[in-house]
Amino acid sequence: MASNKPAPEAPFETDFFGVEVKTERAWEEWNPTEDSVRPVRGRHRVMKQRGGLARSSTVLGVGVIAAVGAGGMATAQSKPPVSISLPDSIADNLPDAKSLPGVGSLISDDSSDADAGNTAPLTSSTLAADTGSRPEAQGSAGEALRARILQQADQQQSEADAEAKAAAEKVAAEKAAAEAKTQQTAAETKAEAAKLAAEKAAAAKAEAERLAKLAASYALPTSSYTITSTFGEAGSMWSSGYHTGLDFAAPTGTPLKAIHSGTVKSAGWSGSYGYRTVIELDDGTELWYAHQSSISVSAGQKVSTGETIGRVGATGNVTGPHLHLEVHTPDGTGIDPMAWLRGKGLTV
Structure with missing residues (x-):
């Protein structure tokens, strides 16, 4: 190779x-x-x-x-x-660098001591200005936020306390007003009761005075008697089926007096009434005196209160000596003699 x-x-x-x-x-x-050309390792x-x-x-x-x-x-x-x-x-x-867009304005030709701080690198000055990234700045922001939250909480608490105080004052005022109204109502009720009591006392006094004055002008028909029969009693002994008068039982010969001043309308025998005397008062009321043993006045005679007009007897339809007294209104209607006498201030 x-x-x-x-x-x-x-x-x-x-x-x-x-x-x-x-x-x-x-x-x-x-x-x-x-x-x-073998591969090289590495x-x-x-x-x-x-x-x-x-x-x-x-x-x-x-x-x-x-x-x-x-x-x-x-x-x-x-x-x-x-x-x-x-x-x-x-x-x-x-x-x-001055010719770069956005950078030339950041570089100054003035090299005075006042601008010495601008000679620091751009990245350092730019990032140093971002105080929000500093731990102490973040701590200050946290404290400010905490202070704002506490201030808002205090304000809300103050508002809640003020509302609670206002509500309590309102409830107290309503309670005081209710108590005052209750006291006023009680006072008015007491005053009204006192007024009614005074009026009632005054009316009673006036009635007593009136009855006293009437009593001075009215008198009972006899001073010694016993009531044996009253007005309205039913029985077969009376022809009308009931008693039409008031019976004063007394011994024969007991004097009979004029209850009030008036004029003798009639005096004499009157059948079942025996000897009877009728006295007419000024208001037209008639007083009948029956079963007399004797008569002391005559028709047309003027009589005064307490004057003797006859005596108790047992004439007519009787079972014993007594005075049978009847009271008739001006229209002739018979009324209860006991109630009429008591209305005149007399005690029967």
Whole structure:
């Protein structure tokens, strides 16, 4: 088998960044053989030409962009500013930073001490301004939020306390008003009762005075008697079937007096009534005195209260000596003599 020369090494060198860079070397003739094309173990690279640009140049550009991007993305809190050094051949071909859009306004020609802080890397100053990413800034924001929450909680608690206080005051006011109304009602009821009692007492007093005045002008027909029969009693001994008067039993000869002043309407015998005297009062009321043993007045005579008009007897339809007294209204209707006498203030 023919022996060939070993394959020449690729014309690459490593630059400052550890990137393989194409070097200008002379090519030698190489005839590949079975041994020379055998796969080489380990890491190897094959350079290809594309559009007249070497792959190593592309890798170099990517490395520069990555380095610049890494420097721009580093934060002031985690990493210090990264200094990038480029070969003179590349640095001379970079555009002026002031001519870049959006960057020239950030660079000032004034090199005074006041602007010394602007010489720091752009990435550092930009990220340092983002205070929200700092732990102490985040702590301050948390404290502010906590303070706002506590303030809102205090305000809500104050409002709840105020509402509870207002509700309690309203309930107390309603309770006080109800108690005052109850007391007022009780006082009014008591006053009304006292008024009614006073009116009742006044009416009773007035009635007593009236009865006393009437009693002075009215008198019982006899001073000594016993009530034996009352008005309305039923029995066969009376022709009407019931008793039409009030019986005052007394010994024969007991004096009979005029109950009230009036005029003698009739005096004499009257059948079953025996000797009877009728006195007509000024209001037309008639008083009948029956069963007398004797009569002391005559028709047309004026009599006064307490004047003797006759005596108790047993004449007519009787079973014993007594005064049979009847009271008739002006229209002739017979009424209960006991109730009429009591209405005049007399006690029977």
